Amino acid sequence: MNQSGNSMLVVIGASAGGMAALKTLVAQFPKDFPAPVFIVNHMGANTTGEALVKVLNESGSLTCVHARNEQVFEPGHIYLAPSDQHMLIAEGKILVTKGARENRSRPAIDPLFRTAAVAYGNRVIGIILTGYLDDGTSGMMAIKRCGGVCIAQDPEDASYPDMPQSVIANVGADYCVPLAGMGMLLSDLLKRELPERAPAPEDIVIEARIAQRVLSDLSSVEALGEQVPFNCPDCGGVLWKVTEGEILRYRCHTGHAFSASALLTQQTVKIEETLWVALRMFEERQNLLVTMSHNESKKTPSSTSQRAKDSQVHIDRIRAMLRSTDKDAHT
Structure with a gap:
């Protein structure tokens, strides 16, 4: 893979109904798909995800594997976040961490989207599929602010429309399409000529570093928002309110993060x-x-x-x- 950061990436988030949706989507990818594909599908900590790896390998032409820490990624491969761990993106490699949960989930969609946006900017294509609540909305906002492309599954096409609806309402999808049309759309988008990418906004960089456990301290969280008079339900720590446009989120200094819902x-x-x-x-x-x-x-x-x-x-x-x-x- 080109290590310069000019290669394209596709990052995908799914939750309830995700296996069927992902099966339909990856079946549309040709053997010579020119970008690596990274998938977070919400799963319980006691599951392995092997069933989804098997289904995706059987459904399409690309090889699907569980991501490994420090793994160098390649175009034409699918990397699935392992159970109970976050999958993050750095320049040319994958980071797998046991960081704090985001939106009650590990793996979570937001850390993948956010770190991809910091590392690859306008080279990132984000896709949000079926699922409950709103994990992926903040991460998609990061992709959009860094110049990337936002694709949401048409809510009427989704088994559980909450996640795509949240992205459409709070971020504004560049494309809102049913699953059947995503393969052709991606093929067109991956052929585009893009300008040089601009540096990521500082607040997105800070949150990406927190996910990587590079830093997790009071000054870093204070730079993101204002302290509020209630506590993190996971660790009991104080929460800070983070506002991104109409999106309201909360973080504690140990790394737990929540949308309001x-x-x-x-x-x-x-x-x-x-x-x-x-x-x-x-x-x-x-x-x-x-x-x-x-x-x-x-x-x-x-x-x-x-x-x-x-x-x-x-x-x-x-x-x-x-x-x-x-x-x-x-x-």
Whole structure:
């Protein structure tokens, strides 16, 4: 590969419904596809991603592999982010890191898009496919600000339209097309003559360095935004608000990052976890009080039995809150 940074890159982000969408997309790539392709598909930490590698190898002409740290990439190959690790782009090579989660995900789409934009500027073509919420929106904004191309799957063509809709609404896609039209579009885009790329904006560079764990300190995060009076739900650290146009995001100094919707979702998850602990403790307390009341003298008036009944009031309230929290989590 050309190490000068003038080669083109294609970066793709997908989540729910991603396997079927990616299968359809890579089937359109010819054997002589002139750019490397990098894919982040959200997956659980306990999955290997081998099934997706197998499907993509069987679906198209290009070789698909799990990315390795410090791997030199080549045109005509597909590199898939491994489970529970971020895939980042540097000049001519891949970085695989165990950095902090972004938008509750690892691998996450934003770090791939952002680091590609810093390293290759207007040579980057970003594609966002089907998925929930809005991972990839901030990263696509970075690609756009660095002169790259933004492609969103037509939401009507997506199994789960949230992610492409968010990019279209908050970034403004250069192209909004169904999967069936992406192969031809990419072929045309990769033939273009491009001007020299300009340096990336400093705030994008800072966030790319944080993802690479080159730096993660208070001064770096303070340069990105203003401190807010609530904490990171993952580590408990203070959060800073980062504003990019209409996009509202939050970061802590250890590296966790959230869009506003991802932060709200994670807060809901943490509230639910806390409520389950409280429910268990109240039920254990009630059981202890009932046991104590059975052992007390029948002739001696006791408040233990009443206290056990009072505990049921708290138990019922917590159960009602859990039902409400469960509805919020699925809204």
